[in-house]
Amino acid sequence: MPIHHYAPALLPCKLCGEGFDHHQAATDPALTTCPTCGQTVTRIGIQTSHTPKLLHPLSVSEAKNLGFTVFKKTSAGEFERQ
Numbered sequence: 001m002p003i004h005h006y007a008p009a010l011l012p013c014k015l016c017g018e019g020f021d022h023h024q025a026a027t028d029p030a031l032t033t034c035p036t037c038g039q040t041v042t043r044i045g046i047q048t049s050h051t052p053k054l055l056h057p058l059s060v061s062e063a064k065n066l067g068f069t070v071f072k073k074t075s076a077g078e079f080e081r082q
């Protein structure tokens, strides 16, 4: 489910600061009022991609699985692709 980013009309909002994120389907109508403080809000963006939350440093194999190119610093001070 995409994350919709909203910003209150009056910044900063005492309750929701400079904005808040709201999980809702892309087809749902955008919020018009802040569910926390009730003031008018504007949708400022939608984040649809899922960014994996990294709880620990990636191992080389995990990084490769995620499509990263892994480089290892060699003793000669150069970087070698693994």
Ligand SMILES: [Zn+2]
Residues within 6 Å of the ligand: 008, 013, 014, 015, 016, 017, 034, 036, 037, 038, 039
């Ligand atoms: Zn608010």
